[in-house]
Amino acid sequence: MKDDDALRTELRALVGADGVLTEGADTAPFLVDERRLYRGRALAVALPRTVEQVARVVGWCNEHRLGLVPQGGNTGYCGGATPDESGRQLLLSLRRLNRIRAIDADNFSITAEAGCVLASVQQAADALERFFPLSLGSEGSCQIGGNLATNAGGLNVVRYGMARDLLLGIEAVLPDGQVFDGLKSLRKDNTGYDLKSLLVGSEGTLGVITAATLKLWPKMRSSATAFVALATPENAVKLLGVLRAQAGERLSSFELLPRIAIELTTRYISGVTDPLTTAYPWYILCELSSAADEPLSELLQQTLADAAERSLLLDAALATSERVRAAFWRLRETVPEAQRLAGSSLKHDISVPVASLPAFISEASLWVQAHVRDGVLVCYGHAGDGNLHFNISGIDRARSETFLAQEPQIRRAIHDLVAKFAGSISAEHGIGRLKREELRRYASPVALGAMRAIKQALDPNGIMNPGKLL
Ligand code: FAD
Numbered sequence: 001m002k003d004d005d006a007l008r009t010e011l012r013a014l015v016g017a018d019g020v021l022t023e024g025a026d027t028a029p030f031l032v033d034e035r036r037l038y039r040g041r042a043l044a045v046a047l048p049r050t051v052e053q054v055a056r057v058v059g060w061c062n063e064h065r066l067g068l069v070p071q072g073g074n075t076g077y078c079g080g081a082t083p084d085e086s087g088r089q090l091l092l093s094l095r096r097l098n099r100i101r102a103i104d105a106d107n108f109s110i111t112a113e114a115g116c117v118l119a120s121v122q123q124a125a126d127a128l129e130r131f132f133p134l135s136l137g138s139e140g141s142c143q144i145g146g147n148l149a150t151n152a153g154g155l156n157v158v159r160y161g162m163a164r165d166l167l168l169g170i171e172a173v174l175p176d177g178q179v180f181d182g183l184k185s186l187r188k189d190n191t192g193y194d195l196k197s198l199l200v201g202s203e204g205t206l207g208v209i210t211a212a213t214l215k216l217w218p219k220m221r222s223s224a225t226a227f228v229a230l231a232t233p234e235n236a237v238k239l240l241g242v243l244r245a246q247a248g249e250r251l252s253s254f255e256l257l258p259r260i261a262i263e264l265t266t267r268y269i270s271g272v273t274d275p276l277t278t279a280y281p282w283y284i285l286c287e288l289s290s291a292a293d294e295p296l297s298e299l300l301q302q303t304l305a306d307a308a309e310r311s312l313l314l315d316a317a318l319a320t321s322e323r324v325r326a327a328f329w330r331l332r333e334t335v336p337e338a339q340r341l342a343g344s345s346l347k348h349d350i351s352v353p354v355a356s357l358p359a360f361i362s363e364a365s366l367w368v369q370a371h372v373r374d375g376v377l378v379c380y381g382h383a384g385d386g387n388l389h390f391n392i393s394g395i396d397r398a399r400s401e402t403f404l405a406q407e408p409q410i411r412r413a414i415h416d417l418v419a420k421f422a423g424s425i426s427a428e429h430g431i432g433r434l435k436r437e438e439l440r441r442y443a444s445p446v447a448l449g450a451m452r453a454i455k456q457a458l459d460p461n462g463i464m465n466p467g468k469l470l
Pocket residue numbers: 034069070071072073074075076077079080081094114135136137138141142143144145146147148149150151152153154155203204205207208209210336337428429432465468
């Protein structure tokens with residue numbers, strides 16, 4: 001086996017000296033994950049500029065049987081983009097592969113390289129009067145390649161689906177270094193196995209995504225946003241039904257927040273204020289939008305008035321300007337940041353059928369109240385998709401160690417309950433390193449067997465993101 005210096009010299013020949021980082025201070029930000037759960041080491045960080053360079057690096061790793069860890073914006077929650085502690089894996093950052101290759105306004109499609117930051121794709125679409133609907137709190141730093149590799153969800157799934165639903169074509173380097181050019185921009189294409197779908201959600205274990213052709217929509221011309229107070233999650237599910245019936249496809253977001261989310265964000269995030277003057281147990285942030293010029297505020301107001309008549313809501317504030325709308329969204333999007341600033345937290349990214357949300361919340365909350373010491377439930381999320389961030393925050397920094405020590409029992413109880421409700425232990429954040437054991441416990445043996453067979457067929461030497469997902 002070649003020594004590390006010899007390997008680094010070969011790597012420099014593949015991507016250029018400026019495309020290889022080896023010094024501690026340069027590599028450090030790439031070697032720790034967003035949640036600070038994992039700190040890895042790496043042979044080097046490679047920063048290719050072209051697909052050809054990516055292909056050369058992957059082929060070279062395969063030849064030397066070196067583990068390769070792809071990394072996008074490094075905002076993932078499951079440690080998927082962090083190398084292990086051996087120092088023998090190569091970290092491949094896609095950040096310099098960041099060109100928008102084409103936008104076709106007539107075809108409603110955009111082709112972006114994997115390292116394009118999500119917000120830059122949204123902006124490129126907007127400049128041509130088009131709309132790219134993927135939207136997450138991390139959109140200023142996560143990348144399209146990472147979004148596809150994790151099949152990201154976010155704030156507009158109730159209308160547009162997850163990253164997979166927004167994808168028309170993909171370009172990827174397979175584990176043997178071959179480039180798969182699947183950059184089609186077709187809406188219909190039934191020619192065998194859907195390889196692009198296989199790469200979506202594969203978290204860097206089946207290849208390196210280098211570019212994608214994504215669906216666009218017409219630019220939105222009208223929107224209406226409301227911050228609605230409710231007594232119970234049951235009423236949230238009923239309100240969702242009313243909104244869907246009366247606003248149809250115009251409903252683009254339906255987010256659930258508990259009272260504590262308001263308390264955390266107003267306390268820890270500067271400029272965030274409570275949209276309502278009275279405190280209520282639950283809230284929904286909902287938005288209607290349309291590409292046509294439509295009186296959506298009236299429609300939303302009327303729908304909420306109908307819901308109020310049926311006693312489904314307690315209070316509501318409508319966004320009267322873009323500034324107020326942005327303030328509502330800032331409150332929602334900074335909940336994770338506020339939770340982080342408040343101290344330690346345990347995260348559970350789960351989903352259940354939408355209709356089961358109230359029963360799940362009720363049963364799981366009772367369990368938390370009865371069994372968790374020094375913690376408070378912060379249960380929020382994408383209720384329109386049945387996806388909850390069923391998180392628990394430590395309430396006392398001095399006792400954070402004993403709080404965190406309960407993690408295995410808490411995770412087990414919550415995930416067992418999710419299984420009882422026929423839900424998912426990872427609704428949108430993926431598996432990575434964090435939930436590998438959970439996948440093994442909750443996935444069907446048949447599904448796991450098929451996944452392992454696919455992995456073995458495409459990556460027989462096991463070089464792609466070893467120790468992640470499977
Ligand atoms: P990374 O973290 O760099 O990588 C994630 C995984 O993808 C790793 O396994 C990595 O190896 C692999 N990967 C990355 N790029 C490639 C590539 N080009 N080819 C192959 N594999 C690759 N997620 C949601 O789904 N919904 C949310 O609402 C949401 N909100 C968030 C809010 C905040 C404040 C933060 C910090 C995170 C949030 N996330 C959310 C999680 C995270 O932003 C997403 O998972 C995102 O899609 C990760 O993209 P990334 O570029 O940062 O990927």
